[in-house]
Amino acid sequence: MTFPFEPTPEFAARLDEQDPLRFFRSQFHIPLAPDGQEAVYFCGNSLGLQPRAARAAVEQQFASWEERAVEGHFLGDDPWMHYHQTLTDVTAQLVGARPLEVVVMNNLTVNLHLLLLSFYRPTPTRYKVLMEGGAFPSDQYALESQVKLHGFRPDDAIVELVPRPGEHTLRTEDIEATIRELGDSLATIILGGVNYYTGQVFDMAAITRAGHAVGATVGFDLAHAAGNIELHLHDWDVDFACWCSYKYLNSGPGGTSGVFVHERFAHSPELPRLAGWWGHDPAERFQMKKGFRPMPGAAGWQLSNAQIFPLAIHRAALAIVAEAGGMPALRRKSELLTGYLEFLLRRLNLPASRLEIITPTDPAQRGCQLSLLVHEGGRALFEHLAAAGVIADWREPNVIRLAPVPLYNSFRDVQRAGAVLAAWAEV
Known part of the structure; x- marks a missing residue:
């Protein structure tokens, strides 16, 4: 993405304020992180969150x-x-x-x-x-x-x-x-x-x-x-x-x-x-x-x-x-969310021998998901993310899948996950 991203919480908050789909997050139950705040749920490619309307239906x-x-x-x-x-x-x-x-x-x-x-x-x-x-x-x-x-x-x-x-x-x-x-x-x-x-x-x-x-x-x-x-x-x-x-x-x-x-x-x-x-x-x-x-x-x-x-x-x-405007509306936000996550990952400046994004860079060739090939300590990184309240998906032998979903994930979610990854990269 060529959008001029910034890694700060303030920038993510501005994107959230401008997001026409931001209100749909409230229609889902968000799991809690170990510290009691809402988790960053990036596992919708495995199991999507529960709509609040499901129980009544x-x-x-x-x-x-x-x-x-x-x-x-x-x-x-x-x-x-x-x-x-x-x-x-x-x-x-x-x-x-x-x-x-x-x-x-x-x-x-x-x-x-x-x-x-x-x-x-x-x-x-x-x-x-x-x-x-x-x-x-x-x-x-x-x-x-x-x-x-x-x-x-x-x-x-x-x-x-x-x-x-x-x-x-x-x-x-x-x-x-x-x-x-x-x-x-x-x-x-x-x-x-x-x-x-x-x-x-x-x-x-x-x-x-x-x-x-x-x-x-x-x-x-x-x-x-x-x-x-x-x-x-x-x-x-x-x-x-x-x-x-x-x-x-x-x-x-x-x-x-x-x-x-x-x-x-x-x-x-x-x-x-x-x-x-x-x-x-x-x-x-x-x-x-x-x-x-x-x-x-x-x-x-x-x-x-x-x-x-x-x-x-x-x-x-x-x-x-349907209320959100169908797939065209969801895709517009999805490309921006995933592009922001990719931006934060690229900022880590890690060598390919440590971490690779194996999902295509072209937005037309990917959806919400970015797959990270972690050559050393992949399981430890997955557990580090979980301890910090980022719920991702582990696939053997060494891939972590992150999927920011436009209906319920925010740009602040992406920024929080990027900060957790940045702290790991510095170790």
Whole structure:
């Protein structure tokens, strides 16, 4: 960032006064530091903070259950039969989709498996899967099991992208070159939209174009992207995607998941999938007949009726995102917050042999997160931050992830964390 930053508390306070999103911090519960003041919570990339509205949202559904029992499915202000549909429009806006293309259901890895069953359809000659090396373990395990289900060996079918020697992130041109090299042997591409370890944002539009050019289906795990960066899944022509809601979307541990399926598959009942009654044609759902007839769009991948209590939290959390102005407003602040953190880290003037920022410098190639590669004493630095009230995230063997989230983090938070790091650097 070229913004003229300063490292002082007074400068951070001025930025906070000018921040149009500053009032949203009060809508979240902020954990306390050991000294009793509010902690600097930089772990939203792992678990977002609890919205103050979450408890009331769930209590409302407890009341409906208490007062109406089974009739809660049909009566009240938010009948459970249609509750999940109240999330459709805001979810579509969040990921740059059309309402037909999204549904909220299940958990992330369950949805990843459901989508892979439909979009990884290997043949004896086209069976390769492309993913980033060092992807989050759930993605690795899901792909390993999927290729085994089709009778292939993971070490043959799964191709992993790795950075060039001496680099920490992937170059788009290298990803595209690998796709062209695999050619008609490539069945499916599945990448994280944002790499969980480095914080790198992939060029999803370019990757999708390259994948389609060789006849592959293209999907993304957006666990670290949804609520973090602007997404345009429909316009990028992505085939499928899924994401969780408990990180940047602040919907609680193990919170519900979102699914995107491009509208070109909306009316393809022949597309193989695992079926459940909630994805069946609602006009016939209660006739209890054989013969699955999927609903149009992403809703046709539903299995079971909605989990109302997680959805209630998620709806309360999404309402805050919408009130804040959606992803464009959040990204404007996010780029400034993350740029300020990078400025304070660069001011430490530490040699790369001691500390490296392995997240791209270009704001277009990163979201909220900066990943610090600490070559010596990384765990000690992590514990030093925690003792000073800075809640970060440790990833083996030696990376600390810091994620200032625009909905609830302040510029003063960033300045405080920078001061703690400066004190460590002087030791």
